[in-house]
Amino acid sequence: MDYQILKIQIADRIATVTISRPAALNALNTNFFKELNHFLDDLEPRDDVKALVITGEGKAFVAGADIAEMVHMNAEEGYAFSTFGQRTFDRLEQLAIPVIAAVNGYALGGGCELAMACDFRIASKLAKFGQPEMNLGMIPGYAATQRLSRITGLGNALYLILTADTISADDALRIGLVQKVTEPEQLMEEVMKLAAKMAGNGSQAVPRSKRIIRNGIAMDFKEASELEAVEFGKQFSDEATKEGMKAFLEKRKPAW
Numbered sequence: 001m002d003y004q005i006l007k008i009q010i011a012d013r014i015a016t017v018t019i020s021r022p023a024a025l026n027a028l029n030t031n032f033f034k035e036l037n038h039f040l041d042d043l044e045p046r047d048d049v050k051a052l053v054i055t056g057e058g059k060a061f062v063a064g065a066d067i068a069e070m071v072h073m074n075a076e077e078g079y080a081f082s083t084f085g086q087r088t089f090d091r092l093e094q095l096a097i098p099v100i101a102a103v104n105g106y107a108l109g110g111g112c113e114l115a116m117a118c119d120f121r122i123a124s125k126l127a128k129f130g131q132p133e134m135n136l137g138m139i140p141g142y143a144a145t146q147r148l149s150r151i152t153g154l155g156n157a158l159y160l161i162l163t164a165d166t167i168s169a170d171d172a173l174r175i176g177l178v179q180k181v182t183e184p185e186q187l188m189e190e191v192m193k194l195a196a197k198m199a200g201n202g203s204q205a206v207p208r209s210k211r212i213i214r215n216g217i218a219m220d221f222k223e224a225s226e227l228e229a230v231e232f233g234k235q236f237s238d239e240a241t242k243e244g245m246k247a248f249l250e251k252r253k254p255a256w
């Protein structure tokens with residue numbers, strides 16, 4: 001596919017996707033979702049890529065869904081736009097490998113929702129977060145009503161969605177919406193370090209943990225604990241897990 005919006009780089013087992021429509025602050029349109037799905041089609045079967053980073057070009061991560069595209073939609077098109085976007089974000093969330101949002105600037109509306117569909121959010125000090133849909137007379141459409149409360153708690157989700165306030169990276173850190181705040185020029189270095197740390201684990205423990213945490217949150221505690229126990233048992237058939245334990249006992253690094 002000839003990508004027009006995404007810039008894709010794969011190096012050292014880490015894929016980096018840069019959303020590049022800076023003239024529209026990287027607003028998400030139908031073509032973005034088509035390109036991201038195409039990229040995920042290529043990525044999912046690969047076992048040489050161990051982490052994915054998503055970032056934006058210019059002063060925005062993503063300033064929301066593309067208002068210029070949405071303004072012309074009828075109910076049928078709005079529904080299609082919604083389901084296509086939701087399915088894409090679910091797909092990202094369910095990806096086997098960890099996904100990091102490197103939030104370089106505005107993450108508003110659909111942009112904050114995209115960041116929340118990633119596993120972690122590392123933010124530049126310049127980043128701003130919010131769900132300003134209220135200002136457009138809309139409600140969020142890519143699951144902010146659900147993901148924001150799960151990530152930051154009910155009070156913060158109600159506050160951000162009902163007031164449409166935009167918050168700083170430091171405030172986002174305070175409410176647990178981001179995991180770390182960096183100087184702008186250090187953002188990608190910090191993110192790559194984090195990605196490399198997970199990508200360097202040669203066992204199945206990273207994808208296995210992600211799968212249990214992601215699936216377990218939709219279960220009751222007992223059922224989720226059982227899922228953990230089943231997966232815990234399965235890893236004893238993995239050579240890499242045996243190697244990890246043996247290496248510890250032999251006081252050496254695992255040969256992964």
Ligand code: DAK
Nearest residue numbers: 023024025027063064065066067068082108109110141142
């Ligand atoms: N869509 C389209 N264009 C956008 C945009 C957006 N979300 N945000 C910015 N742009 C465009 C601006 O129109 C402007 O274009 P030109 O006038 O130069 O052609 C260019 O990007 C630069 O923007 P500004 O001139 O406004 O830049 P400033 O630095 O002055 O301001 C800003 C930056 C981020 C504060 C401001 O651009 C802004 O307030 N942007 C809108 C933020 C916003 O309201 N975002 C939420 C969008 S609503 C759904 C699913 C999801 C959603 C809805 C439904 N379904 C499933 C149905 C999600 C909705 C949203 O995300």
